[in-house]
Amino acid sequence: MGLRGLHGLPLVLGLFGLLPMPVEACRLLPTPPEIENVFWVHVEGPCLPEEQATLAVRGADVLDALEQGRSIDFEGVLVLDDVMLDRLSLHDLSGDSDISPAVQERLHQRSIEAVRVIPGSLSIRHSRFEKVLATNLVEGALLVLGALDFTGTVFQQSIDLSKTVFMGPFEFSKVRVDFEAFFIGSQFDQAVDFSQVTFGTHSRFHKAAFRDRVTFADTHFTGVAEFLEVEFQQGADFSRSHFASGTGFSGAVFDGQADFSSVMVDHEIYFRFTEFKQEVSFQDTQFHNVVDFTSARFDGSQDFSGVVFHAPPELTGSNLSLDAVLSQGWRSQQAQLGIFAGLVILVLFYLWVSKRKKTA
Numbered sequence: 001m002g003l004r005g006l007h008g009l010p011l012v013l014g015l016f017g018l019l020p021m022p023v024e025a026c027r028l029l030p031t032p033p034e035i036e037n038v039f040w041v042h043v044e045g046p047c048l049p050e051e052q053a054t055l056a057v058r059g060a061d062v063l064d065a066l067e068q069g070r071s072i073d074f075e076g077v078l079v080l081d082d083v084m085l086d087r088l089s090l091h092d093l094s095g096d097s098d099i100s101p102a103v104q105e106r107l108h109q110r111s112i113e114a115v116r117v118i119p120g121s122l123s124i125r126h127s128r129f130e131k132v133l134a135t136n137l138v139e140g141a142l143l144v145l146g147a148l149d150f151t152g153t154v155f156q157q158s159i160d161l162s163k164t165v166f167m168g169p170f171e172f173s174k175v176r177v178d179f180e181a182f183f184i185g186s187q188f189d190q191a192v193d194f195s196q197v198t199f200g201t202h203s204r205f206h207k208a209a210f211r212d213r214v215t216f217a218d219t220h221f222t223g224v225a226e227f228l229e230v231e232f233q234q235g236a237d238f239s240r241s242h243f244a245s246g247t248g249f250s251g252a253v254f255d256g257q258a259d260f261s262s263v264m265v266d267h268e269i270y271f272r273f274t275e276f277k278q279e280v281s282f283q284d285t286q287f288h289n290v291v292d293f294t295s296a297r298f299d300g301s302q303d304f305s306g307v308v309f310h311a312p313p314e315l316t317g318s319n320l321s322l323d324a325v326l327s328q329g330w331r332s333q334q335a336q337l338g339i340f341a342g343l344v345i346l347v348l349f350y351l352w353v354s355k356r357k358k359t360a
Contacts, residue, residue, distance in 0.1 A: 026051040035073075037120070039065035043076035052078045052128075059083040059131070071120030071146065077127040086136040088116040098145055103165060106187070112141055121146030121168065127153045134160035141165055150175050158200075161186060172197060183208050194219055205230050213256070216241050227252050238263060249274050260285055261303075271296050282307050293318050304328040 026047035031040045039062070043055050057074070059081035065072060067088055092114055093104055099117075107115065116137075122144065133155065135142045140163065147168040155177045162184035170192040181203045192214040201223035208230050215237040222244050229251040236254055242264045250272040258280040268290040278300040286308040295317035304325045315322055 026055070028055050037069070038071045038073050040073045041077050042074070047076075053080075056080045063087055066118055069119050072122045072124060074124040074127050077124070079124070079127060079129045079133075080131070082131045083129070083133045084136045085116065085118075085134065085142055088118070088142075090114040090140075091117050099143060100167070103143070103167065103189070107141060107165075110141075112139075115140060116142045118142070118144045119146070121148065123147070123149040124153055125149060125151045129153070129155045129157070129159070132157045132160070134158070135163055136160070137163045139163075143167065147171070154178075155181070158182070162204075165189070166192075176200075177203075180204075188212065188214065198222065199225065202226075210234070210236070213237075221245065221247065232256060232258070235259070243267070243269060254278070254280065257300075265289065265291070268292070276300060276302070279303070287313070290314070293320065296320070 024045040026043065026045045029042040029044055041055075041057055043052075047055070056078040057080070059079060062072065062079065062083050063085075066085075093099065093107060093112070098119060107113075142161075142164045144164060144166050145168065147170075148166060149171040151171055152174045153176075155175070157178065158180035159177055160180065160182040162182050163186065164183070165187045167189050169190040170188055173193045173195045174197070176198045178200045180201060181199050184204050184206045185208060186205075187209045189211050191212045192210055195215050195217045197216070197219045199219070199221045203221060203223065204226045206226055206228045208227075210231065211233050213234045213236075214232065217237050217239045219238075219241045221242065224245050225243055225247045227247075227249045230249070230253075232252065232254045233256065235256040235258075237259045239259045240262045244266045246267050247265065247269040250270045251274065252271075253275045255277050257278050258276055261281045261283040263282070263285040265285070265287045266289065269287065270292045272292055272294045274293070274296045276296070276298050279302070280298065280300065281303040283303045284306040288308075288310050290311070291309065292314040294314055296315075297318065298320045302320065302324070305328045307325075307328075312322055313325065315325070
């Protein structure tokens with residue numbers, strides 16, 4: 001073997017696990033020279049806990065950057081301490097030309113004349129919040145004018161972005177929240193992505209408004225999930241999501257298409273007085289407890305094909321009859337058990353016949 005072949009030998013052995021491959025050490029990347037007016041922190045490489053702590057950012061530093069009007073761009077960062085956004089300064093609505101007239105009008109209707117504002121974007125990806133991120137607002141509102149991206153970030157405590165108006169796109173995919181996630185009364189003006197999120201003990205979107213498309217596809221709601229009186233003005237996708245505790249959509253309005261196909265619901269779920277103004281799909285969804293459509297309205301087409309009910313749904317006062325649901329081929333858990341028992345009997349009968357033929 002020549003020298004050239006020997007030079008490539010360590011790489012070949014490494015690929016087959018015979019030699020350890022070199023791993024990039026935990027390090028803080030240098031800020032690119034073209035970055036301006038951005039609090040930019042990117043951490044690269046696998047980091048031990050003590051290394052993460054050394055390179056961590058304090059919540060107070062995040063607040064200082066936001067108060068100065070800077071954007072945030074974090075990647076792989078540990079954020080220490082609480083980040084309470086009510087500590088940002090108030091701004092008079094009439095003096096801020098960056099706020100659209102439509103948003104100003106909505107705030108005036110709620111008698112809000114002064115707001116806290118984040119003028120830039122927030123990108124905190126594949127990072128970790130050790131404590132709480134919250135608006136902490138009793139009244140008023142927080143406006144986020146730029147895009148927000150929390151892709152892959154872990155919240156070890158809670159996140160509360162209630163009373164926030166998000167004027168840019170909102171990316172929250174592959175996030176893990178260990179405790180509470182609150183978006184009470186929040187308004188989302190552009191597209192929102194909550195796909196593949198793991199929500200913790202309690203998630204609340206009470207009276208939130210989604211003005212563009214929103215997806216919760218493949219999301220796991222570990223604890224109680226509340227979507228009471230939520231406005232979905234465009235399409236809403238909950239396909240393949242899993243509701244592991246009590247869930248409420250009562251009073252919600254779906255102006256666009258609603259997709260609840262292949263959803264798993266372990267406990268009771270309520271759609272009381274819910275309005276489905278366009279088509280809605282519950283195809284192949286499994287309801288393992290009470291499902292309540294009392295006084296719900298279905299103005300578009302409905303797809304209940306392949307749905308599994310623990311018991312027939314409650315449809316009192318709605319404009320959808322039980323016969324309309326049953327005619328689409330719903331299956332109860334008891335029916336599934338009956339089918340399974342029938343298959344077992346057929347298999348046993350086949351084995352019995354086969355044994356008789358061998359002994360004959």
